[in-house]
Amino acid sequence: MSFFNQPFTQKGFLRLPWQSKSFANGIHPEDHKELTERKPIRRMPFSNKIIVPLSQSIGAPAKPIVSKGQDVVRGEPIAEAGGFVSAPVHAPVTGTVAAVDELVSMPNGSKTPAILIDTWPSSDQTVRYLQPRDTSVMSADDLVKAVQDAGVVGLGGAAFPTHVKMKAPKGKTIKTLVANGCECEPYLTCDHRTMLEYTDNLLRGLQLAMVTSGAKKAIIGIEDNKMDAVEKIRQSIVARQLTNITCEAVPTCYPQGAEKMLLKSLLGLEVPAGGIPADIGCAVFNVGTLAQIGELVPQGRGLIERIVTVSGPGVSKPGNYIISLGTPLPFVLEQTGAIDNPGMIILGGPMMGMSIATRDIATTKGITGILVFTPEQLPNSHEPEMPCIGCRACVEACPMLLNPSMLGKLADVNRHQEMMDKFHLMNCFECGCCSNSCPANIPLTQKIRVAKQSIRQKARSAG
Numbered sequence: 001m002s003f004f005n006q007p008f009t010q011k012g013f014l015r016l017p018w019q020s021k022s023f024a025n026g027i028h029p030e031d032h033k034e035l036t037e038r039k040p041i042r043r044m045p046f047s048n049k050i051i052v053p054l055s056q057s058i059g060a061p062a063k064p065i066v067s068k069g070q071d072v073v074r075g076e077p078i079a080e081a082g083g084f085v086s087a088p089v090h091a092p093v094t095g096t097v098a099a100v101d102e103l104v105s106m107p108n109g110s111k112t113p114a115i116l117i118d119t120w121p122s123s124d125q126t127v128r129y130l131q132p133r134d135t136s137v138m139s140a141d142d143l144v145k146a147v148q149d150a151g152v153v154g155l156g157g158a159a160f161p162t163h164v165k166m167k168a169p170k171g172k173t174i175k176t177l178v179a180n181g182c183e184c185e186p187y188l189t190c191d192h193r194t195m196l197e198y199t200d201n202l203l204r205g206l207q208l209a210m211v212t213s214g215a216k217k218a219i220i221g222i223e224d225n226k227m228d229a230v231e232k233i234r235q236s237i238v239a240r241q242l243t244n245i246t247c248e249a250v251p252t253c254y255p256q257g258a259e260k261m262l263l264k265s266l267l268g269l270e271v272p273a274g275g276i277p278a279d280i281g282c283a284v285f286n287v288g289t290l291a292q293i294g295e296l297v298p299q300g301r302g303l304i305e306r307i308v309t310v311s312g313p314g315v316s317k318p319g320n321y322i323i324s325l326g327t328p329l330p331f332v333l334e335q336t337g338a339i340d341n342p343g344m345i346i347l348g349g350p351m352m353g354m355s356i357a358t359r360d361i362a363t364t365k366g367i368t369g370i371l372v373f374t375p376e377q378l379p380n381s382h383e384p385e386m387p388c389i390g391c392r393a394c395v396e397a398c399p400m401l402l403n404p405s406m407l408g409k410l411a412d413v414n415r416h417q418e419m420m421d422k423f424h425l426m427n428c429f430e431c432g433c434c435s436n437s438c439p440a441n442i443p444l445t446q447k448i449r450v451a452k453q454s455i456r457q458k459a460r461s462a463g
């Protein structure tokens with residue numbers, strides 16, 4: 001859709017009265033959530049081949065502890081954490097290890113070692129690798145260790161090993177824990193369905209995170225286009241008499257789900273530039289991550305599957321599916337009726353997700369959505385880049401109050417240092433609002449991303 005046929009509110013020109021209570025700027029893209037938001041979560045069948053990359057989190061890759069030819073049962077650890085900031089991986093299916101350290105493609109185009117498993121066709125795939133425990137008697141340290149042992153990483157797409165965030169960093173105090181249920185990316189509804197269908201797991205995980213972090217209160221923040229989830233959670237909070245947990249609706253506005261934006265909306269607090277939520281006494285967890293903690297830790301189970309939204313105009317069976325980690329992408333596309341020659345496949349949401357060049361990959365812990373577009377219905381205009389007309393739409397859209405137009409111009413002439421020193425380059429979190437708003441089709445976010453990578457590369461070479 002071009003700039004001129006979108007309502008003005010989508011471009012940030014017209015601010016609605018309640019928006020002043022939220023963060024500054026942002027945009028209102030069409031959300032297309034109607035394709036999947038009312039469809040109950042369904043389990044996808046098991047693929048006969050499973051590909052488990054050893055690097056599924058931001059952190060050190062896991063180290064294999066199985067060998068070729070070995071039989072494994074579903075849920076059994078197959079690779080241990082490679083350090084503190086690392087998460088182990090578990091067998092997503094019962095089967096036989098076909099290869100260890102096989103190099104496979106990752107969504108970003110890199111190669112990483114993986115464990116391949118041939119699924120046993122006759123297995124009922126029941127998880128028998130369980131170590132049930134009473135979490136009410138576990139210490140904070142034991143709970144943190146249990147979260148790491150379960151291989152939990154941020155399921156909102158960040159894939160940061162969750163146990164690292166479960167305790168307050170040294171010298172800091174966590175007063176408020178925030179559960180992020182905004183899911184502001186268009187098309188994605190896996191968190192929405194999780195909040196509706198796994199409410200108890202979510203609240204249990206939240207309570208466990210409160211124990212480990214020491215937070216005295218928690219707030220679940222949800223965009224007001226998901227009021228059914230707000231109501232359901234509020235009812236559960238009352239039924240469980242959880243007086244230290246509240247559920248708040250926040251305005252629907254992209255990127256409300258960015259941690260800094262959500263903290264501003266819920267608490268009126270600003271994370272200092274270059275800082276983290278703990279600097280203002282907060283920790284933020286995605287609701288899907290908390291629901292997994294609430295399910296896995298009491299059972300003593302590993303993370304072997306996740307809920308993924310498969311949607312877009314290029315699939316005939318859009319929905320939210322429980323998909324075993326390591327399921328090859330072609331299998332997912334076949335099961336959901338994807339067209340043969342899509343114009344684009346995006347992993348994650350259309351704003352911050354990644355368009356992939358190869359289908360030769362498998363689902364991993366960080367994949368929230370698989371969006372398939374026909375060549376005619378691509379999410380962003382493929383019209384050629386034109387000169388900047390100085391309309392300031394990008395400035396009006398930027399939630400970090402940056403000047404994307406200027407950043408783009410400086411990026412074109414490789415003045416990266418100036419972008420950083422004078423125009424706060426590193427404050428950009430690549431939300432895509434500026435590119436999405438630009439009538440000249442200037443890929444501002446892409447230019448900024450490349451500049452940030454160049455700055456980081458220079459710092460690594462120097463250091």
Ligand code: SF4
Pocket residue numbers: 397398399400401402403404427428429430431432433434435444445448
């Ligand atoms: S991508 Fe960066 S510069 Fe562009 S709107 Fe988002 S935060 Fe601002």
Ligand code: SF4
Pocket residue numbers: 387388389390391392393394395404405408437438439440441442444
């Ligand atoms: S970069 Fe695009 S949105 Fe920003 S001022 Fe120029 S034309 Fe307008």
